[in-house]
Amino acid sequence: MKTEGRPLLELDSSTIERDSPVPLYYQIQQTLLEMVESGMLKPGDEVPTEKELVEQFEVSRATVRRALDELVRQGYITRQQGRGTYVSVKLEDTRSERLRGFLEDVRERGLDVGCEILFNGSVPAPPRVARVLQRGEDQRAYLIRRVGIVEGEPMGLAEVWLAVDDEVDTTRQELAQYQLLYTYVERLFADRYGIRLVSGEKTLQATVATPEDAALLHTEPGAPLLLVQVVIYSSTGKPVVFIKTLYRGDRYVYATKLHT
DSSP states (O other), rough: OBBBTTTOOOOOOOOOOTTTOOOOOHHHHHHHHHHHHHHHHHOOBOOOOOHHHHHHTTHHHHHHHHHHHHHHHHTEEEEEETHHHHHEOOOEEEOOOOOOHHHHHHHHHHEEEEEEEEEEEEEEEOOHHHHTTTTTTTOEEEOOOOOEEEEEEEEEEEEEEEOOSOOOOOOOHHHHOOOSSHHHHHHHHHHHHHHOOEEEEEEEEEEEHHHHHHHHHHHHTTTTTEEEEEEETTTTTTTEEEEEEEEEEETEOOOOOOOO
């Protein structure tokens, strides 16, 4: 049997020990997880259907559904309404001492990246943004709010605050063409203001999704998120860019190298 457009993935049903005290759903879950982690099932690959898993493992549909539900909950697979179930894109952020955007690194790995611009315009700087960017109480800042997309899936919800007083005459459509937003910001400061971006500071903090965050990131309210905040400084030492990005906790892994 095969699903049209996708060959049937042969599964080793001998890995299931029916006399084991370990629940069958957990054994199936671990078998599929091993296939994902070994690369047998790659990001974007379609996962065998419930019917296929029932037939190959000779278990009930409820057992299979629970195994898949656990993998969805852990972020390893994603159900797409009307299409099927697919291995999730789960990215490791390994940036070290480089002042650039996450999507720049992702594209270098050969993955398809894009974005959806939710808002752009000059607005009164909120108190915290004003403090970070050293703006006066009556000063404005330019805000770009967008969703970063990797392989068709929303990966991060970003607010990019620029310490500029004037309105930047860039439309949402034009901004959307800059898939790599850091590149756009760097060029904007260099070409329009003669400012070079030279250094930055990053902080990471655990948080949870609000209903609005969840809708934009295709997750559930209360789901774990990682808040990454970056302050970028000019060659004069002045903070000119403040970026707050919410990443899905089940899709984003942060890694760094340690030295003795």
